[in-house]
Amino acid sequence: MKLRRCAVLYIEPREELAIDWKVVLSGGAALAAKSHWVALAPHLDAELTIDAEQLAALGGLSQTVWSERSAAEQRFGEACIAGLLEQGLLIGDTPQYAVQRERDDTLRATHWRPLSALAHTFGRWRGVTEETGMEAPSFQALLDRYGEPPPPTFDLGEGDAVKLPAAAAGRMDEQLLQRYTGRNFDTQASVPLDVAARLLQRTFGAQEVRRVGPHSSVLKKTSPSGGGLHPIEAFVLVQRVEGVAPGLYHYHPVAHELRPLRALDAEAAAQLARFMLADQHWLSTAPLQVVLVARMERSFWKYRNHQKAYRALALDAGHLSQTFYLLATEAGLPAFITAAINDADIEKTLGLDHLRHAVVAMCGCGPAASGERTMVELRYGETDAL
Ligand SMILES: Cc1cc2nc3c(=O)[nH]c(=O)nc-3n(C[C@H](O)[C@H](O)[C@H](O)COP(=O)(O)O)c2cc1C
Structure with a gap:
């Protein structure tokens, strides 16, 4: 059997912060950081945790040239290769891995720019509701939370400004x-x-x-x-x-x-x-x-x-x-x-x-519920007329 790495793969070192109470009680720094590797592959549409051995294997195998599985196993270990095939980060050429291969082939055939495929795949939402994060904050709530926003425009080169005539009425x-x-x-x-x-x-x-x-x-x-x-x-x-x-x-x-x-x-x-x-x-x-x-x-x-x-x-x-x-x-x-x-x-x-x-x-x-027209959104769903 032959295998190769999937076409598009990005690795993110992800960090979790926690309070280490043992260290705190003995007078040390309160925050402890723990990192792990996350593999982001658009053809899989899922974030996968990998370990350092798997990371080395992914870095050592070609995404283009097929290798013998046995040779990859000799270099990186049987369990490591089996795990990566199972996850779909390595693509096998046998029917057992046909589903992942079809996804990987589709990605290759669509001519994606890899970073764009990543941004697209991992920027999608599923099942988002008001409870799970779809916020409808009022402008006032945003001001309270973040303070003043940056000014509404650039204000550059004021001294040399060319005064323009008022916009004429048009069709x-x-x-x-x-x-x-x-x-x-x-x-x-x-x-x-x-x-x-x-x-x-x-x-x-x-x-x-x-x-x-x-x-x-x-x-x-x-x-x-x-x-x-x-x-x-x-x-x-x-x-x-x-x-x-x-x-x-x-x-x-x-x-x-x-x-x-x-x-x-x-x-x-x-x-x-x-x-x-x-x-x-x-x-x-x-x-x-x-x-x-x-x-x-x-x-x-x-x-x-x-x-x-x-x-x-x-x-x-x-x-x-x-x-x-x-x-x-x-x-x-x-x-x-x-x-x-x-x-x-x-x-x-x-x-x-x-x-x-x-x-x-x-x-x-669609038709508005009342004849009233709203010009500036102060709160989604509860706009105030100017
Ligand atoms: C890219 C884009 C995304 C937007 N998303 C939302 C949205 O999620 N919910 C919503 O109520 N309005 C949304 N709007 C509408 C804006 O809030 C609205 O255009 C803005 O408040 C200015 O109001 P106006 O269109 O009446 O001039 C969106 C507008 C754009 C261009």
Whole structure:
């Protein structure tokens, strides 16, 4: 049997601090630090504790060239190699290790920049709720806890400043100046079908399909996209859209269709929204919600092992979100965007693979509960009008 190290592996020396009472009682320093090695491998999606022998073996075996297991065992010991194979940090070429090998091969084939794969994999949430850490602090609570924040802007080169004329009125002003993040959605109101259709088509839809090769095409959308590849897909969670049954859909940007993935009753759709939004009940009542999912395989086809590729995915999602906000504003609807989502759980719900797809953010919109408009968020869910 042959083996090699997994493709991407980072090792973190992790420290635990504890009070050593024995030392304290004998007059020594109170804090004791204990370290251990943690192996972070994106294809495994789990943090694994390893010992110094395993660390040496991982450093001594190639991630590219396959070695004989017996030779590795001679160098590092049978138990050490068996443990690493079991954990999936070493990849074996026999059917027994096929699952880990498939994950490792997928990571290799997706052309990830290793640090980006690490940040992506270990930045995901599962099962986060208000109890387990989804905080909704007021601005005042933040001030109490952290003191004054840094000033709202840079204040550079004041003496040489070029005074600019006031911004002239323009045709986009209405949307730009009325846009705000809604956190008080009317739980009975629906989004009219024509509004939902325009919102989806003008944000996520293809305004044009351009053929660029015998079997390849690129889409033109209303937002810019890194490399023109538009790797972000829109999965739509319908709670209350006129003429559309509650459920999960994929919005097809060329066919301009909502393709059903899972039918839900109103209650189940509401619960799913709240779960996906990590318990943010101030957002989950929005009748139309969109999960923004990046297809790394599309983006990394061009940006192979690229330092900036992962950042570009977040920028793409940000552009789409602002377009969504402005179109919602045009329709008189407040909107929201959030990255505080249970992305690892959403992957399961949508049948996605985190090595090939990133659930980047969720946005949504709907009629506000009261006619009152809020401009500055003082507390999530309890915004005060200016
Ligand atoms: C990347 C990003 C993440 C955000 N995350 C949240 C969030 O988790 N919960 C929330 O209620 N609002 C969230 N917001 C909305 C901001 O809080 C909001 O844009 C900000 O308070 C300014 O208010 P405005 O959009 O009404 O101008 C997010 C906005 C952005 C751009």
